[in-house]
Amino acid sequence: AQRVTQPEKLLSVFKGAPVELKCNYSYSGSPELFWYVQYSRQRLQLLLRHISRESIKGFTADLNKGETSFHLKKPFAQEEDSAMYYCALRGLTQGGSEKLVFGKGTKLTVNP
Amino acid sequence: DAGVTQSPTHLIKTRGQQVTLRCSPKSGHDTVSWYQQALGQGPQFIFQYYEEEERQRGNFPDRFSGHQFPNYSSELNVNALLLGDSALYLCASSFGLPTEAFFGQGTRLTVV
Numbered sequence: 450a451q452r453v454t455q456p457e458k459l460l461s462v463f464k465g466a467p468v469e470l471k472c473n474y475s476y477s478g479s480p481e482l483f484w485y486v487q488y489s490r491q492r493l494q495l496l497l498r499h500i501s502r503e504s505i506k507g508f509t510a511d512l513n514k515g516e517t518s519f520h521l522k523k524p525f526a527q528e529e530d531s532a533m534y535y536c537a538l539r540g541l542t543q544g545g546s547e548k549l550v551f552g553k554g555t556k557l558t559v560n561p
Numbered sequence: 562d563a564g565v566t567q568s569p570t571h572l573i574k575t576r577g578q579q580v581t582l583r584c585s586p587k588s589g590h591d592t593v594s595w596y597q598q599a600l601g602q603g604p605q606f607i608f609q610y611y612e613e614e615e616r617q618r619g620n621f622p623d624r625f626s627g628h629q630f631p632n633y634s635s636e637l638n639v640n641a642l643l644l645g646d647s648a649l650y651l652c653a654s655s656f657g658l659p660t661e662a663f664f665g666q667g668t669r670l671t672v673v
């Protein structure tokens with residue numbers, strides 16, 4: 450079964466502090482992991498995906514297959530980072546499984 | 562490009578009624594997926610349409626059905642509405658596999 454767990458429902462940090470949003474997954478095959486972000490009153494949008502190895506808006510995430518984790522990190526949080534963050538998994542199978550399995554999300558608040 | 566557009570934005574229905582939600586994919590996209598997002602939860606996969614066929618389905622009852630038209634737009638139909646069907650319904654479009662899914666703003670359905 451495919452499952453994504455985000456253990457923190459709420460996370461609050463001060464501006465300039467490091468932030469880490471945790472994500473653990475369960476999947477027997479080779480997963481593709483994503484982080485999606487939803488700013489207030491905006492649509493869900495892709496923040497980053499592990500296969501591209503990009504750093505978007507200062508955020509990075511490394512896939513750790515041993516720990517089945519894909520934590521999202523940023524060294525210095527900004528107020529504009531306040532949003533809802535969802536970790537998602539897409540299974541890569543020969544049949545081309547395409548559904549995204551989302552975690553319940555973490556609401557990040559960056560205080561001034 | 563307007564991106565993924567969904568209509569209506571809000572909808573109130575009575576228990577037992579039927580509802581149809583609509584989605585126009587991003588220009589150039591041929592695959593449409595539907596998700597249900599209950600309050601405080603992450604999006605949950607309902608089904609996906611490609612070439613006017615349902616390609617994959619999540620764990621939703623047959624009351625949930627869909628359709629994709631030749632212009633790639635899609636409809637989600639829910640029959641015999643239950644109070645528990647109240648949620649934000651998201652449409653996501655993509656092209657090819659694997660690729661980034663772009664989400665619409667969603668339709669907020671309230672069943673009373």
